[in-house]
Amino acid sequence: MKLITAILKPFKLDEVKDALQAAGINGMTVSEASGFGRQRGHTEVYRGAEYTVDLVPKVRLEVLVDDKDAASTVDVIVKAASTGSIGDGKVWTTPVEQVVRVRTGERGPDAI
């Protein structure tokens, strides 16, 4: 099994979620994150003092998939998340040794 982690632009979340569902992926976990990279942050002004805020809001998506679905799932995410502009994010895959569904105790691919 694999864990696919994706850092995305927040406003793309809905589209990615829809694309994953369309691809038969019905579970995922989302969290808030801030990214630092090529994409510039922004400037804020408080009583004339300018601050550079270099962290940019991102969402972090985690999807557990069976080995065989890993590559295609990555493609689905990349396709749905891309806008072509800097800061679109990263998607990476890591190996997972075991998955358990808490409710039933099922293990392995069945647990996903």
Place this chain on the structure above:
Amino acid sequence: MKLITAILKPFKLDEVKDALQAAGINGMTVSEASGFGRQRGHTEVYRGAEYTVDLVPKVRLEVLVDDKDAASTVDVIVKAASTGSIGDGKVWTTPVEQVVRVRTGERGPDAI
């Protein structure tokens, strides 16, 4: 070493934490997450317009353990977190190559 990641119902966090401590696990990291899965979200109403919010609040627990403790720790978490109802969450294990304790620079199992 292994990293155990668990997505849980938030109100179960205290019980899981207690169970882990009882099992001799004295460190962990917690963060907020939202889950999408079999568990239904909920409906909110604003001036008559109904919105389906399909992300459900979850907590994300990360525990670094020695290889030998991995299986038993997963069991402890699963046991403490289970309510038997949909949405109880997932627990998964990934391999970790190196761990460092920032304070001392200790590495490997000693750092946990």
Place this chain on the structure above:
Amino acid sequence: MKLITAILKPFKLDEVKDALQAAGINGMTVSEASGFGRQRGHTEVYRGAEYTVDLVPKVRLEVLVDDKDAASTVDVIVKAASTGSIGDGKVWTTPVEQVVRVRTGERGPDAI
């Protein structure tokens, strides 16, 4: 490729970020977390009732690096984040099988 995950004291974030940039690492993802460990939490008082809050605010830093940079990057983080007091945090390394840059679809080390 490797994923380096670091749990740090929040007020150290800026220094770590600067150190990473100085070391040529120009991308990272940050999120909020709470830690439980040797470091004690704190006590809060509400209308005379004292509560122990045992989760301590932390930040969670994720950095994707090429295999060859992994060890040195860990060192950079550990060095910049250390205060020598309990609760400085952990840094760990996990293997990554694939990385994709969403914007371009580039894969592998080029995507970082």
Place this chain on the structure above:
Amino acid sequence: MDQVVLNSGDTAWMLASTALVLLMTPGLAFFYGGMVRTKSVLNMMMMSMVTIGIVSVLWVIYGFELAFGYTSDSPWYGGFGLSGLGSQVNELTNNGGIYPIPVLVFAAFQLMFAIITPALISGAIADRAKFTAWAVFVAIWSTVVYFPVAHWVFAFGNKVGDTITSTGYLAGKGVQDFAGGTAVHINAGAAGLALAIVLGKRIGWRKESMRPHSLPLVMLGAGLLWFGWFGFNAGSSLAANGIAGLALMNTQVATAGAVIGWLLVEKIRNGHATSLGAASGAVSGLVAITPACAFVAPWAAVVIGFIAGILCSLAVSLKYKFGFDDSLDVVGVHLVGGVWGSLSIGLFGSSVVNSIGLDGILYGGGTALLGKQALGVGLVFAYSFIATLIIGYAIEKTIGFRVTREVEIEGIDLKEHAESAYELASSSRGGASL
């Protein structure tokens, strides 16, 4: 006296006071709303909002008549009968004397008291009351408890020539309650205790920490309450005169004394002076000075407030001893503060300060006044507590008063109101950066 004409200055102050007292109920909603967890903020506020709605409507239909009508000539209630308040636009207020303010202004001012009293109760049952059941409770409780009790305390009667009829029972006995220590605070406190017993403890009470989700919101509530309370107390003189000035000054300095009293207890006991303590201390001082504000000297007000801060800060722990979940301390603050304030007049009351007041023990008036005050305290407490228990159990047994376990855990805002208080996340859908 017969030819009283409208006094625009008194009327101006009563108009302003009425607005000030209205603001107290939203203020209370924030004070309470800040103290609960994120998942029940809106329900807490909605209990206040719907109370404003229901009581205002009942007031027009029969509430004002039941509390301040003259038709019954009973010390226990004003009169039965629908009013609509339609024909009284140009009448002046008659309440044991003709006041040079329009009767509708008096009615509106008193309405605000009728609103905040049931709203205060809601703090005792945070996080766990069915919204519809609460609405039903408010309608019944106002009718059966508040409107009559207001008559006992605040109805000084219908003056025609030299005859005064329809005086309320406690008013007739000479019990002193300038702005509602008994009718408002003891009444709400006793009812809060009863409802906390009827509804039982919240899931996780004493085990989980139920920290206030937003102390700035609590401070906002306290600030608005303090501000509005000037209308509550100084408005109760029904005139812009020296007594109003005394009430105003006393309200300020008693509250200040109570803030200091509560913070000192905290500093000594816990080592930290907290903002929740400051806000709670302020409210306890405001409560305690409410009955006394026009009967005591400013220095005595400071003392009354200071003692109120100490007493109430100690009293809020009692619920843990006795095992009732008075969630936001309606008993510890309003009941205890109201009892202390009402009795304090028996100590500090001074006829020098206010010529229509009586001398308390410290001014050589003996225990007579204290006895009267105790009568008021006891009667209102007993009636409110028992009546509320009955109403509460009746609702619980019929339509049910408490939400299910699932609703309580998932959050009453989401389940009862289909809403979440906050959606602050920058990455929430539609938010954040390109």
Place this chain on the structure above:
Amino acid sequence: MDQVVLNSGDTAWMLASTALVLLMTPGLAFFYGGMVRTKSVLNMMMMSMVTIGIVSVLWVIYGFELAFGYTSDSPWYGGFGLSGLGSQVNELTNNGGIYPIPVLVFAAFQLMFAIITPALISGAIADRAKFTAWAVFVAIWSTVVYFPVAHWVFAFGNKVGDTITSTGYLAGKGVQDFAGGTAVHINAGAAGLALAIVLGKRIGWRKESMRPHSLPLVMLGAGLLWFGWFGFNAGSSLAANGIAGLALMNTQVATAGAVIGWLLVEKIRNGHATSLGAASGAVSGLVAITPACAFVAPWAAVVIGFIAGILCSLAVSLKYKFGFDDSLDVVGVHLVGGVWGSLSIGLFGSSVVNSIGLDGILYGGGTALLGKQALGVGLVFAYSFIATLIIGYAIEKTIGFRVTREVEIEGIDLKEHAESAYELASSSRGGASL
């Protein structure tokens, strides 16, 4: 009448009322600010803030003169000319009669109305208006729409001896609008509709959920609006008298009725009574009773409010049917509520309640009054809608009114104001634990 001297009671109430009405605009900023997403809170508030700034300054220079001046003797506007308001400190108010209050107090009171009316419009174009364009709009709209319309409705004329000149058109026709159902609410509602059309729909409208980011902020706004509205309505009597008392009572009970009306609709339709519904219901009741508050009996006010709550709760869905993105329901609440309230006088108006009022249909007055009211409604709606369309398109075509797609997605607070509303994260830089 000739030798009118300053009445300190009336003046006291008008000073307080002016302060109360000023507070409504920040209240509105919170009401609106809470309803938008986190990324546009500040812009929403800034639209109100800059309106306060611009309109106040224009008022001194020529606004008061244009609305309430006498030099033109026109029913359509007061007078051209710069004023500065410098020489009028000791004059009393003359507006169809000499009032015993300083003219500067009247001018300040009316200024607050001139401020809140354009501020109300901003809710229709949340999240997407260029800030500079909004500022320009406010200046033009106030000058071309509000100041003249205020003259039509509120200028009862210059009384010299027994002659009254310069009466506004609608005032002269006997259209009844006590505190601004036409001049304020219909005017703002019609303009909101026009601007929503000019600016078009927000990106993601109907597809994305645009949940209110903070309902407690909405409740705060509603609470402050309610509080301030007592000044708005009861202050419109320009005196602390029985009519002010009637307006005060009616304001309270109509609003209460509207809260109940809106919540009932929600409970029946969606199964849940929401806090946004309670807040919205309150505002709809306040709007509806505004024109009628001094002309109807309290029981009728309850009915007017109750119906307003029902009507407006149904009306807010119309935008989805007709496809215009009136983001925060300025049309559904202010236009619909204002129309209903203005017409309701034709039904419930009663000369018994207010001797200067007329009898509506229910009091045997026939349809004459209703006809006049319809004239006021129609004229103000038509003028405001058309004029606003023209001003709006003119701005859009010249300096541009709508922000770019990028600004809208990234967030107007960040892009237009270089600020973020909140920085609550405990791990934000410089925060949290050692």
Place this chain on the structure above:
Amino acid sequence: MDQVVLNSGDTAWMLASTALVLLMTPGLAFFYGGMVRTKSVLNMMMMSMVTIGIVSVLWVIYGFELAFGYTSDSPWYGGFGLSGLGSQVNELTNNGGIYPIPVLVFAAFQLMFAIITPALISGAIADRAKFTAWAVFVAIWSTVVYFPVAHWVFAFGNKVGDTITSTGYLAGKGVQDFAGGTAVHINAGAAGLALAIVLGKRIGWRKESMRPHSLPLVMLGAGLLWFGWFGFNAGSSLAANGIAGLALMNTQVATAGAVIGWLLVEKIRNGHATSLGAASGAVSGLVAITPACAFVAPWAAVVIGFIAGILCSLAVSLKYKFGFDDSLDVVGVHLVGGVWGSLSIGLFGSSVVNSIGLDGILYGGGTALLGKQALGVGLVFAYSFIATLIIGYAIEKTIGFRVTREVEIEGIDLKEHAESAYELASSSRGGASL
């Protein structure tokens, strides 16, 4: 004049004004509280809360006597002696003339000024003052600085027959300060500067961004300040008359002018008009018009406000130049705004507008008035700055004024008050979904 009787209209306005000015201190707590980081919100608010507590109690015991007593016949202070305020309920106010309002109302009104002045100072030392040390500072500073300075400026003396004694020094010199430009704002600003020097810079100052954690809270504070300030300025006429009306109008339009002035500077300098700028501009305008509000024409008030907005927006950067960490710009806003406002009377003052005023330079009065104003400005600045330095260092050397490095980094709310401002997380313990 001898037989002055209570005027209910004037009293009504003073009661309302007193309530309004009380609200300013919670307003200030929100204004300041929103500007600091999440970890010091509560401490910021607690500095205001405890100030309300301490100053109110001192006022009863000796403060009012020290500021407004007659026993000393000194231009520098009122009188020593304990008061308790017990015997004055039916007296009218005597302050250079008998005012038809109860003396307790005057005392309560003035108390609110005594409260907000030290509370203003707290903004200069955000995030780093020991709470107990602050409480001690407030008690000493009020006694040694505020009470005497209030006597200098506001004590017009004890009028018996035709003799007036005990006039304050600056009042006697004819320095014009209608509502506290010197006694309140310059006084607080100078003290803020001194304390910022005594306590030193915050850890991370100029390196870390210390963004306001909640701008909506700042806006709320600004809104409540603006609202309350009508009581502050228009209440300072001690009557509901034409002067109050002038003060009210000027307060509104100067503030509006300042909002525009500040926003224009921002737009030109940074390219963005910010909400913090609008809120700050408003406060700077309110400050500047405070001394002048009853002495200038409305058009001049707009100009004074506009210039205040520009001056203060430029002045807030000075701290970076001079290297003192006046955290929330007490100097930039209150000192600079107060100085400008006080001097502006020397330019725009007009005896046509206010018969008891004098003509400034623009009205042909020459520089005499400006000279007097400069005297007031200089004296209050010098005394406050030096006295505060001494008090501040004395506290620092004895009980310590500044928290430890650890407390400052971990957060003063947690360490000094054992509380966290917010607990909004939906997954916080006990929260969220099944």
